[in-house]
Amino acid sequence: MSLASRVTLVLAVLAGALAVLLSVVAIELTDRTVTDRARERLRREIDFLADEVGPQLKSPDSLDELVRRAAARLGVRVTVIAADGQVVDDSTVPRSGVPAIDNHSSRPEVIEARARDYGTSVGDSTGGETDVLYLARRIDPAERNSPVLRIGAPLSDLQPVDAAHAWILGAAVTAACAILVIVGSVAVSRLAHPIGQVTEAALAVARGDLGRDPPESGAGEILELSSAVRRMKTSLLESIERVEGERRLAAAVFETLPDGVAVVDARLRVLDANGAFRAMTSSPNPGGRPLVDILRDRELFAPFEQALAEKAPVDSTIRRERDVTWQIAVRPLPPGSRGAAVGILRDVTPLERNEAMRRRFVADVSHELRTPVASIAAAAETLGETEPDAPETPNLVELVRRQAERMRELIEDLTDLSLIESGAVALQRETVSLRALACEAAEEFRASARARDVSIHVEADDDVPVEGDRRRIGQILRNLLDNAVKFSPPGGTVTVRVEMSGEKPALVVEDEGPGIAPQEQDRIFQRFYQVDRSRSKARPGTGLGLAIVKHLAHLHGAEVTVRSQTGRGSAFRVTFPVTRAEATTESGGKRT
Amino acid sequence: MKEHFAVRLEALRRRLILMGGEVEKQIRGSIDALTEGSIGKAQAVIANDEEIDQLENQIEEEAIQLLALEQPVAVDLRFLVGVLKINSDLERIGDHAVNIAESAERLAGRPPFAPAIEITAMSEMVQAMLRESLNAFIAKDARLAKQVIREDDALDARNEGVIRQLLTYMAEMPSLISHCLELISVSKNLERVGDLATNIAEDTIYIAEAIMVKHHGVDIAG
Numbered sequence: 001m002s003l004a005s006r007v008t009l010v011l012a013v014l015a016g017a018l019a020v021l022l023s024v025v026a027i028e029l030t031d032r033t034v035t036d037r038a039r040e041r042l043r044r045e046i047d048f049l050a051d052e053v054g055p056q057l058k059s060p061d062s063l064d065e066l067v068r069r070a071a072a073r074l075g076v077r078v079t080v081i082a083a084d085g086q087v088v089d090d091s092t093v094p095r096s097g098v099p100a101i102d103n104h105s106s107r108p109e110v111i112e113a114r115a116r117d118y119g120t121s122v123g124d125s126t127g128g129e130t131d132v133l134y135l136a137r138r139i140d141p142a143e144r145n146s147p148v149l150r151i152g153a154p155l156s157d158l159q160p161v162d163a164a165h166a167w168i169l170g171a172a173v174t175a176a177c178a179i180l181v182i183v184g185s186v187a188v189s190r191l192a193h194p195i196g197q198v199t200e201a202a203l204a205v206a207r208g209d210l211g212r213d214p215p216e217s218g219a220g221e222i223l224e225l226s227s228a229v230r231r232m233k234t235s236l237l238e239s240i241e242r243v244e245g246e247r248r249l250a251a252a253v254f255e256t257l258p259d260g261v262a263v264v265d266a267r268l269r270v271l272d273a274n275g276a277f278r279a280m281t282s283s284p285n286p287g288g289r290p291l292v293d294i295l296r297d298r299e300l301f302a303p304f305e306q307a308l309a310e311k312a313p314v315d316s317t318i319r320r321e322r323d324v325t326w327q328i329a330v331r332p333l334p335p336g337s338r339g340a341a342v343g344i345l346r347d348v349t350p351l352e353r354n355e356a357m358r359r360r361f362v363a364d365v366s367h368e369l370r371t372p373v374a375s376i377a378a379a380a381e382t383l384g385e386t387e388p389d390a391p392e393t394p395n396l397v398e399l400v401r402r403q404a405e406r407m408r409e410l411i412e413d414l415t416d417l418s419l420i421e422s423g424a425v426a427l428q429r430e431t432v433s434l435r436a437l438a439c440e441a442a443e444e445f446r447a448s449a450r451a452r453d454v455s456i457h458v459e460a461d462d463d464v465p466v467e468g469d470r471r472r473i474g475q476i477l478r479n480l481l482d483n484a485v486k487f488s489p490p491g492g493t494v495t496v497r498v499e500m501s502g503e504k505p506a507l508v509v510e511d512e513g514p515g516i517a518p519q520e521q522d523r524i525f526q527r528f529y530q531v532d533r534s535r536s537k538a539r540p541g542t543g544l545g546l547a548i549v550k551h552l553a554h555l556h557g558a559e560v561t562v563r564s565q566t567g568r569g570s571a572f573r574v575t576f577p578v579t580r581a582e583a584t585t586e587s588g589g590k591r592t
Numbered sequence: 593m594k595e596h597f598a599v600r601l602e603a604l605r606r607r608l609i610l611m612g613g614e615v616e617k618q619i620r621g622s623i624d625a626l627t628e629g630s631i632g633k634a635q636a637v638i639a640n641d642e643e644i645d646q647l648e649n650q651i652e653e654e655a656i657q658l659l660a661l662e663q664p665v666a667v668d669l670r671f672l673v674g675v676l677k678i679n680s681d682l683e684r685i686g687d688h689a690v691n692i693a694e695s696a697e698r699l700a701g702r703p704p705f706a707p708a709i710e711i712t713a714m715s716e717m718v719q720a721m722l723r724e725s726l727n728a729f730i731a732k733d734a735r736l737a738k739q740v741i742r743e744d745d746a747l748d749a750r751n752e753g754v755i756r757q758l759l760t761y762m763a764e765m766p767s768l769i770s771h772c773l774e775l776i777s778v779s780k781n782l783e784r785v786g787d788l789a790t791n792i793a794e795d796t797i798y799i800a801e802a803i804m805v806k807h808h809g810v811d812i813a814g
């Protein structure tokens with residue numbers, strides 16, 4: 001039941017009760033007043049009549065006339081009762097019938113009148129259908145045994161408020177109450193309407209419909225209630241937004257973590273898995289599936305089982321196919337969370353590879369150093385045992401010199417590389433002519449190339465200047481040329497080209513050697529990586545050249561690429577960044 | 593009681609899937625041993641076979657116990673029967689892996705030989721079939737299983753091709769006869785692994801669709 005109808009109902013009940021009460025009180029009050037007045041009048045009439053009747057007592061005829069006239073005039077019954085109670089005269093009875101009337105001495109009004117001055121009673125009239133109010137008094141108040149005069153008026157005459165009056169009064173009161181109820185209920189429903197709106201808005205919030213605002217109208221407390229609901233809604237929206245934002249952030253972080261993460265429940269079903277996990281296990285949709293379906297590998301699955309059984313973290317490293325290594329860490333989740341454990345898969349193959357490379361680097365360095373050191377030691381020993389002027393002495397000395405030279409080269413390369421890698425090398429930047437550098441370097445290598453029956457060409461139609469360190473760019477060029485000459489077959493040609501690659505100056509060194517297989521092309525820039533280890537003895541080198549080239553090029557902001565096909569030679573291209581236009585010098589061709 | 597049964601069935605299924613993973617590794621290991629000429633890898637495969645056998649025994653025991661104690665019907669019964677069959681199929685695939693590993697051990701140190709490339713291609717096919725048949729079992733995917741079954745013909749053809757090629761070599765170069773015989777044995781073992789993967793696929797169809805494919809010439813074209 002709504003508040004308005006409840007209030008209306010209460011109002012109606014109250015109004016009804018009030019109407020009844022008011023009617024009763026009003027009727028009773030008027031009734032009393034009017035009856036009292038009527039009695040008063042009756043008394044005055046009886047007093048007046050008593051004065052008239054007194055002198056006539058002796059003459060029955062004039063008494064009778066008086067009695068009947070007074071009765072007719074006043075509209076009452078008049079009775080004269082003798083001292084002994086015998087009725088002397090009565091206006092309602094013919095004179096002849098008077099002696100037959102009962103003795104009235106026992107009538108209450110008569111007894112009362114004898115005792116006091118007046119007496120009243122309500123009784124039947126002789127004719128009998130209506131109640132009659134009798135008032136009696138001694139005719140001579142001074143005489144105790146005086147005859148008694150009695151007048152009787154029908155009560156209906158005396159009761160001024162009859163049924164019709166009561167009806168009108170009742171109707172008026174009821175109408176007033178009805179108006180009260182109607183006006184009251186309208187007022188209440190007016191008051192209740194905004195409450196209803198606020199309630200609906202609050203219910204909408206409870207249902208999760210946050211688009212609805214409670215009204216901004218209403219009186220006093222209702223306006224307060226409405227604004228309280230509005231504030232509640234606003235703060236709810238803010239909280240939801242904040243929580244949703246945090247959830248989205250957490251989900252995004254989870255999804256983009258580079259490690260594979262999966263949450264499982266106590267029955268080892270996947271609750272959630274991130275992108276890396278899905279990619280690592282090649283399962284696009286692992287949610288809700290048994291973990292075993294997705295991992296299918298005892299080594300991967302066991303850590304989850306173990307972590308759940310022991311409620312303790314489990315870490316494990318697993319070698320997958322060939323050289324792929326995964327680390328797996330499973331952590332039980334605290335009780336109360338939705339999942340039972342979280343597993344993290346990390347592909348540590350690159351780390352392992354780096355570690356392997358580091359180990360190999362150390363091994364390579366010691367190997368590269370051991371060979372010349374052993375040769376030098378052997379030569380020194382032989383020299384110690386032979387005469388200084390023995391025929392083999394110059395050869396041995398030459399051997400020692402060559403090996404020492406080789407060690408020096410290696411140590412220089414290593415020092416260079418470590419300096420460059422640690423960023424300790426500062427470039428002496430100036431405008432450098434690539435053509436001039438190419439020609440210089442070609443000249444340097446011409447002798448050693450000729451010894452291997454390899455010719456060197458420089459193609460530099462346009463001189464291309466770059467901003468850089470002359471010595472370091474020269475080093476790049478020499479390392480590339482050294483390799484090119486070394487790998488060229490007898491009769492082959494090495495071409496050094498200076499050209500513009502679009503806007504960018506580029507240096508290209510091409511050879512006609514055995515080329516590099518595609519899968520090797522990424523690795524040749526690694527330290528000590530030599531494509532064909534079996535052949536590295538035939539082509540001595542430190543194995544650091546290309547690594548140095550790569551790092552030096554990067555220092556200049558340049559890019560080193562290789563284009564090669566097995567059996568068709570290789571072309572190394574160093575592409576420098578765009579230089580400022582004013583650095584351009586005269587153009588012209590020069591061929592060597 | 594029913595709940596308990598479901599948990600035990602799930603655990604059994606888990607064991608079988610993990611055993612499948614192990615058997616896959618055994619096959620991969622034996623092929624790696626062969627192509628890399630690695631005696632170490634071959635010996636690892638041979639040593640690991642005992643574990644496969646133990647896994648088979650455990651699964652068989654558990655499946656029989658469940659059959660006897662729970663007397664399952666319909667889906668669960670088919671599943672348990674299927675598990676028993678796949679279990680023994682997997683164990684036999686493990687044996688073939690050992691055979692291949694033993695050949696690898698004997699061939700280690702010999703120079704590489706042209707038909708070996710063909711064998712590698714065949715081994716990739718077989719490994720894919722095995723993987724797909726296990727995937728089909730895991731996902732109860734009858735369609736995938738039928739695909740595996742269809743692939744078996746191509747594998748058989750490939751096996752015949754390899755054997756014919758090796759026989760030609762043997763006729764032309766008698767010095768290579770023992771080498772070729774070893775490779776023929778590898779090829780035959782791979783072909784058998786393919787057959788067993790097909791069996792797993794058939795058992796999967798039986799579990800998923802209650803249809804016996806084996807020996808009934810049921811149309812698997814769908």
